[in-house]
Amino acid sequence: MSNGAILLLMTALFLGFGYMGVPVAFALMAGVLVACGLTPISMQSMVGQMFHGIDSEILLAVPFFLLVGELMTSADVTNRMIRLAQTMVGHLRGGLAQVVTLFSMFFAGISGSSTADVAVLSRTVAPEMTREGYDRAFTSALIACASTMANLIPPSIMAVVYGATGNVSIGGLFLAGIVPGVLIGIGLMIYSHLFGPAGLRKPRASLCEFADASRASLLPLMIPLIIMGGILTGWFTPTEAGMVASVYILVVLVPLLARGHIRHLPRDFVYTGLLYSIPLALVAAASAFGWMLAYLRGPDIVAGWIELVAGHDGRIIMFLLVVLFIVIGDFMDAVPAIIIFMPIVIKLNELGDINSLHMGVVLITTLVFGLITPPYGLSLLVASKFVGVAFTRAMLASLPIYVVFLATIAFTVLAPSVVLYLPKLFLPESVGCFKNPSGTGYICPK
Amino acid sequence: MVLCGISIAGFTLSVFCDVVTRELGRPWLWLQLVTTGFFAWGVFIGMAAATRRIDHLNLVEITKRLRGAKRSLLEITNRLVILLVGLAMLVFGTQNCLNDLGSFRAPSLIPLATYTASVPIAGALIVLFAIEQIVNGWRHGFEGPEDADDFAGIAK
Numbered sequence: 001m002s003n004g005a006i007l008l009l010m011t012a013l014f015l016g017f018g019y020m021g022v023p024v025a026f027a028l029m030a031g032v033l034v035a036c037g038l039t040p041i042s043m044q045s046m047v048g049q050m051f052h053g054i055d056s057e058i059l060l061a062v063p064f065f066l067l068v069g070e071l072m073t074s075a076d077v078t079n080r081m082i083r084l085a086q087t088m089v090g091h092l093r094g095g096l097a098q099v100v101t102l103f104s105m106f107f108a109g110i111s112g113s114s115t116a117d118v119a120v121l122s123r124t125v126a127p128e129m130t131r132e133g134y135d136r137a138f139t140s141a142l143i144a145c146a147s148t149m150a151n152l153i154p155p156s157i158m159a160v161v162y163g164a165t166g167n168v169s170i171g172g173l174f175l176a177g178i179v180p181g182v183l184i185g186i187g188l189m190i191y192s193h194l195f196g197p198a199g200l201r202k203p204r205a206s207l208c209e210f211a212d213a214s215r216a217s218l219l220p221l222m223i224p225l226i227i228m229g230g231i232l233t234g235w236f237t238p239t240e241a242g243m244v245a246s247v248y249i250l251v252v253l254v255p256l257l258a259r260g261h262i263r264h265l266p267r268d269f270v271y272t273g274l275l276y277s278i279p280l281a282l283v284a285a286a287s288a289f290g291w292m293l294a295y296l297r298g299p300d301i302v303a304g305w306i307e308l309v310a311g312h313d314g315r316i317i318m319f320l321l322v323v324l325f326i327v328i329g330d331f332m333d334a335v336p337a338i339i340i341f342m343p344i345v346i347k348l349n350e351l352g353d354i355n356s357l358h359m360g361v362v363l364i365t366t367l368v369f370g371l372i373t374p375p376y377g378l379s380l381l382v383a384s385k386f387v388g389v390a391f392t393r394a395m396l397a398s399l400p401i402y403v404v405f406l407a408t409i410a411f412t413v414l415a416p417s418v419v420l421y422l423p424k425l426f427l428p429e430s431v432g433c434f435k436n437p438s439g440t441g442y443i444c445p446k
Numbered sequence: 447m448v449l450c451g452i453s454i455a456g457f458t459l460s461v462f463c464d465v466v467t468r469e470l471g472r473p474w475l476w477l478q479l480v481t482t483g484f485f486a487w488g489v490f491i492g493m494a495a496a497t498r499r500i501d502h503l504n505l506v507e508i509t510k511r512l513r514g515a516k517r518s519l520l521e522i523t524n525r526l527v528i529l530l531v532g533l534a535m536l537v538f539g540t541q542n543c544l545n546d547l548g549s550f551r552a553p554s555l556i557p558l559a560t561y562t563a564s565v566p567i568a569g570a571l572i573v574l575f576a577i578e579q580i581v582n583g584w585r586h587g588f589e590g591p592e593d594a595d596d597f598a599g600i601a602k
Contacts, residue, residue: 273450277492
């Protein structure tokens with residue numbers, strides 16, 4: 001059997017089992033094990049690859065960022081940030097819709113998980129939106145779309161996985177994600193203002209109310225500073241920054257702001273323990289799948305197709321990859337997608353002489369879009385479930401908002417100088433700059 | 447589930463001690479090995495626990511829309527796929543683990559097998575849970591109240 005045929009069989013088995021309802025991690029491994037029977041690769045080495053896939057210190061950041069999100073959510077500290085968002089934008093047209101977006105931007109700086117964001121907003125702001133007469137389909141679509149910012153604004157779990165597998169600076173990816181994250185936020189606010197329901201108009205909060213809300217949110221809003229400050233000053237690795245943020249919540253936030261929650265902390269740890277193992281089991285299986293894909297020369301085949309259309313033009317290669325990842329993001333989770341397709345991405349980076357950090361942020365922005373597109377739009381699925389509206393209605397309500405995401409993706413591809421401005425400023429090495437031998441400043445690639 | 451909680455609490459503590467001892471200028475290098483040990487065991491034991499709780503991520507929830515014999519057939523087929531993958535993890539993971547008895551991790555020279563043993567143990571648990579689900583499903587059917595709330599496990 002030729003390599004191409006084995007590749008197709010392996011992929012067909014994964015998708016076939018996946019769509020029959022086999023969990024993704026097991027469907028991936030089933031495809032790999034069948035491919036082992038048709039190649040000289042031993043099943044023993046592929047099972048070993050599952051372990052090697054997660055045997056990376058960088059991936060330890062994933063559970064810490066999930067723990068931060070879980071602790072903040074379950075201790076109800078997030079209410080203070082919602083109140084702050086209300087004093088800032090609650091008086092605008094579609095006030096609660098603006099609050100959803102602004103809060104998501106705040107929360108994205110604390111947690112790397114879109115699902116945690118959806119859970120918080122569905123429990124707190126969504127019922128109030130329904131009371132004010134917002135259409136439930138619009139509410140769930142907006143919550144799902146806003147929650148995607150958690151994967152762009154640092155800390156981002158997708159960035160950690162991308163950096164760990166693609167050998168790209170995670171700090172650089174965090175910084176590069178800020179521009180597309182904020183653009184999506186601004187786009188959602190403009191959309192809600194112009195096309196969303198008006199809601200109840202409320203008076204503008206007074207300066208005193210704003211000051212009170214800011215003071216109450218001061219301690220939770222220190223978390224993004226701790227995480228990014230620690231990474232940028234070189235004090236902590238991303239993993240350690242996640243740990244320090246978790247310890248800060250346990251030692252400072254919970255005792256000061258939610259003392260009654262202390263007795264529930266063991267439950268939070270147990271729950272997060274299970275929660276982090278689910279994406280990392282995917283990482284383990286996807287790493288075996290990606291290894292087999294590379295062995296079967298999958299990257300060469302796909303790179304050949306793309307080269308045929310795009311030649312060596314980096315921009316066209318990027319757009320073709322965006323199209324490919326939009327399709328992939330529709331059908332599978334971002335974490336296995338990143339790991340499985342990383343060998344192809346690396347090959348195409350070389351082909352088009354593309355900056356790996358730029359490619360990383362473009363692909364993460366594209367995969368984030370997959371969280372709200374059917375059939376596997378996880379954020380939209382969860383939001384529609386929590387808000388209590390049919391998935392199809394939520395999807396129809398989110399269709400016009402796709403424009404915001406598509407425009408952001410296009411901007412991220414076409415304006416690398418803007419997207420990479422922050423990494424270039426704070427972490428020049430992450431974009432390929434190196435220290436000037438004369439000792440002053442950096443020399444950067446064009 | 448409790449083991450998953452112990453694992454995340456364990457590596458939070460070990461990373462914390464790692465940072466503190468490093469900042470004090472007396473780093474305990476072996477802490478990194480403890481951290482990765484807790485992490486790896488947490489991932490694979492969690493993989494088994496998620497199998498039992500049916501919390502793994504799926505591409506679609508097609509089975510929950512079916513009823514009767516069709517549903518049973520598909521659910522059993524799915525569990526058999528999980529069982530076979532679990533069996534592969536058990537058999538080949540044990541072979542890897544035995545090979546790793548002779549490999550050691552610097553600097554404290556802990557046998558690599560103490561980490562890689564997590565794979566066959568998770569495999570054994572997955573096999574047991576898959577068999578448990580097939581037997582229970584065969585006796586009482588696969589339909590249950592969780593069908594109406596299939597995302598409860600993902601985000602509380």
